[in-house]
Amino acid sequence: MKFGLFGGPSRGAGGAGDDATIYARYAETIVEAEALGFYGVYLVEHHFTGRGQVSSSLNLLSHLAAITSSIRLGTAVVVVPWHNPLLLAEQAATVDVLSGGRLDLGVGRGYRDYEFTGFGISPAEGEGRFDEAMDVLRLAWSSEDRFSHRGRFWTFEDVLVEPRPVQQPHPPLWLGAGSDSSIARAAREGYRLFLDQVGSFELTAERVAVYRTAREEAGLRYSPSDVAVTRALRIAHSAEDRERQLERHIATLTVLAESSSATEDGRPTNPFYSTPEARRETAEAGAILGTPDECIERLRTLESSRVEQVLFAGGSPADLRLFAAEVMPAFD
DSSP states (O other): OEEEEEEOOOOTTTTOSOHHHHHHHHHHHHHHHHHHTOOEEEEOOOOSOSSOOOSOHHHHHHHHHHHOSSSEEEEEEEEGGGSOHHHHHHHHHHHHHHTTSOEEEEEEOOOOHHHHHHTTOOGGGHHHHHHHHHHHHHHHHHOSSOEEEEOSSOEEEEEOOOSOOSSSSOSOEEEEOOSHHHHHHHHHTTOEEEEOSSSOHHHHHHHHHHHHHHHHHTTOOOOGGGEEEEEEEEEOSSHHHHHHHHHHHHHHHHHHHHHOSOEETTEEOOTTTSSHHHHHHHHHHHSEEESHHHHHHHHHHHHTTTOOEEEEESOOHHHHHHHHHHTGGGGO
16 A cells, blocks of 8 residues: 545644744655655645635645655645636646656545635536536647637637646546546546545445446556545544544544535535534544554555555644554555
């Protein structure tokens, strides 16, 4: 198995901290993570949260490219409907060039309505904008000559995208998906797959099976390296510490629930988040939680589902060091 990092710098729910300091410390963590043997870092994109979540992931990846040498640099995900697709094609290709071909471009449609409205874009346009923008991205990267595009949302005349990405025909494209239909679509259209941190181990196994079957039915080769699963990392040293770590993860799920657009009477309707009981069950059912031995056992469960890449959310630098020393060697 390979292990990477998910998320990015953030001030947290309390909104405290200086952005420059937080970003500098995060960059130091990524340099150390590379030295510890973590294979990749995958940044979110969010706006208007008040918690300092990453808003310009490709800019930050350009900086990380300059201070690292081997770690994969990814987005998880760029919310495509908010971006001019030509600018996105240029910016992504630039990161790929600067990093020597280390970019993994994760893309998505977005799910927080307030982010769409903040940009003056209707959430109802999300799917249409995503589909058209991805067509433009692929055209931009594959065209050696000038080209034009006339679509519903964008029109471009006699353009050429530079630079060309190092990875040809383009950097690996990843799609975040959760439902069976969206997972099957990702497989058919040749995307690699990001799976979220809230699905149980059993649900994750079912989703991997859906993706594998859909790829094979589309005549595409399936490889476990085409799937990456996000998990919370909460290493504990005692029963009391385990409970504290569990409560920390439940607090994170509460923040995710409050950020969701799927609400009813101001309360989240997502079954993973909807009640305190659901959040506790979700935390227990999916997190890499407990002593190093328990973490190994939980990762073995994922491994049995043909999951070979796990991205950790929430691990402190101390957690990463302990994981690298006491858990990672079990998967060499």
